[in-house]
Amino acid sequence: MAWRGHLSRSVKELRFLYCQTSPASLPAREFVHRNYKDLKTLNPKLPILIRETSGVEPQLWARYDMGVERYVRLEGLTEPEINKALEELVKAGGIS
């Protein structure tokens, strides 16, 4: 989990978009509830925007340097898979 501490090195902004109520967004909601505090404590300067909108499919966006953005659809992913997706997004920023 060491990558969590270096989020702000490669990623400039993280955005979790999901619905407040839909079952499709449930893992994303749970992931945010369990991990937000940890992520924010490790990366106090990194904006981790949590934007809840009814009817939105869960997605995770990462913004890297020079305005490059990538995203992962979180629909159908479980919490460990979301964690994995986040890790991949973070590592993708490190390489590029």
Next chain:
Amino acid sequence: MGFLRALHRARPLIRSNLSTSRVTCRWISSTPDRHNPEAAAAAAPAPTPEVRPRTPVGGARIEFANPEDAIEVFVDGYPVKIPKGMTVLQACEVAGIDIPRFCYHSRLSIAGNCRMCLVEVEKSPKPVASCAMPALPGMKIKTNTPVAKKAREGVMEFLLMNHPLDCPICDQGGECDLQDQSMAFGSDRGRFTEMKRSVVDKNLGPLVKTVMTRCIQCTRCVRFASEVAGVQDLGMLGRGSGEEIGTYVEKLMTSELSGNVIDICPVGALTSKPFAFKARNWELKGTESIDVTDAVGSNIRIDSRGAEVMRILPRLNEEINEEWISDKTRFFYDGLKRQRLNDPMIRDHNGRFKPVTWRDALAIVAEVAHQVKPDEIVGIAGQLSDAESMIALKDFLNRMGSNNVFCEGNGLSPQADLRSSFLLNSNIAGLENADLFLIVGSQPRVEAPMVNARIRKTVRATQAKVAYIGPPTDFNYDHEHIGTGPKTLLDIAEGRHPFCSVILSAKNPAIIVGAGLFGRKDKDAIAAAIETIAKFGRVNRPDWNGLNVLLLNAAQAAALDLGLASGPECIRSAKFVYLMGADDVNLDGLPTDAFVLYQGHHGDKGVYRANVIFPSAAFSEKEGTYENTEGCAQWTVPAVPTVGESRDDWKIIRALSEVAGVCLPYDSLEAVRARIGTVAPNLLNVEEREAPTISGELKPEFRQNLSMAPFGVAVDNFYMTDSITRASKIMSQCSSQLSKK
């Protein structure tokens, strides 16, 4: 001669008419049955009740708090079910019948003094004033009988007795209740030959023009001032024909809501002073838009003629502004045509601005932007920016390699992560459910008059308590001033303050934190203290979220939603500053060799330091999304064309990005909004509130010390807070005459 012969032939007919209607000298009505309603009613066959579904006036819906309290009444034979306690007038409205009225107003107390709403009720000896009469079960109300018609005609005749016949020079002409109702219900001639009374006009300040001779003593303005605005300035003086509305001693009406008396006055006694003799209402084009002078986002209608905004009126929105707007919203529009920037301009070596073409201006700015290091570029969104331009600004700067984008007023390192940490979570209408308010460092009366009106309404209706921490300020309701600074907060958080027991005994406590505190260095510590109080007072429960932030300006909420979350500390090392309408940001720390680009619609503070000016459209000239302090996104609609060479903010940024070689991937409003959908999709759900479900408890603890400096005042001068209001002549008159110093 032919005329005389015709008269001779007609005479017997006239004579017979006279004898039947028992009028000896003059006719006053064209319908003879109104002169003898009893006989006419007896003669007419009983009308068969027509039962066909009717829709309530204005599409209103009735809610039955308790289904057992429903009673049935008959309006013109049509049965309606209404809750107990409704008046006859309301029952008629439910039945789809609009009763004429002058003094009755649904948001004010009932006076019952104009008598225009008289209707006939079966078994009642006299016509009854429907606005003041409670409906009783089985009541048979008749609104269209000769008795009711005669009563209206008589009332109208008395009202017009002393009303001047100056409709052609009256500003209310065309939207006057008296004019309309005298056409619909009045007689076609008068019987009075005496002199009309005249009343001395009152000076109520620079906003409200009075022609008191036109007043019909409905007392709506008196009731509005004392009930909604909370100023006891207006009153009724004298009796009988000497009765008049006034302030007793000469006094200006110093309320931030005084302009609403113009709307509620049914005649032309109170009209808008700035609008006097400017236009007739039928020449105006109405555009339904949103107010941007504060963070409330009041719904307004912009009335324009040609390219000019002539006036601004409120639009009904029960969730936000009901049907009122503040004086700033109503009267700042003259600032829209003064001090406008209409050409792209470059400052030459003499320090003078020279108009240039867009092509040259964009080329120069793009060149300069590439000469500085990416992290020396800073973008600042102004307090009137819409969401579209802010996302374009952020994307442009991100693509240039900079992350230094923020919105003025959001303070050092704003907390943009969780929406609940910067929104008015209980909603403006939801504040009515609170029974205790703790206002921290906010002066709602000047920061958000519509929110203040809501609190006042709650306090009046339910005797909710208000406690206030901050510098001494004006409140128009009972409140307890429990402290001036963070020390009191700390005392409450640690359970040492007498207020603790008050908050514990409250059912729905609401904490309102002013956005003025965002500017403090210890804002995170203050937020932590407030969260402790919230936890201790059970302010945040699944069924009630009473922890609120009251923002100051229209762009703040959308800026935070879109992640414009840098802080003003980056100004100190900036070499290229993109001011997008930012006039109130402190540029003292800016290096002298920095290049400043000002993009905006008014030549205000930001222009003094600018090297290049890009003219952009004001809120009345563009389509834009604004998010108000409760997180409700709303759209403005262009009412008038843009000025000169100015363009929409996001289009300018889009053009600049292309010239600079970092082209933004959108070129239509729909595409910009689609882009917003990938950052903050809640901004696309217009007129919806997307309630944040996760609370501040997720926030990691910050170790920060509270400074003991008392809270400051966020808004100095209510009438002048942004570039448009500072350019407005009316607002400067208001601040010199009405501001309490």
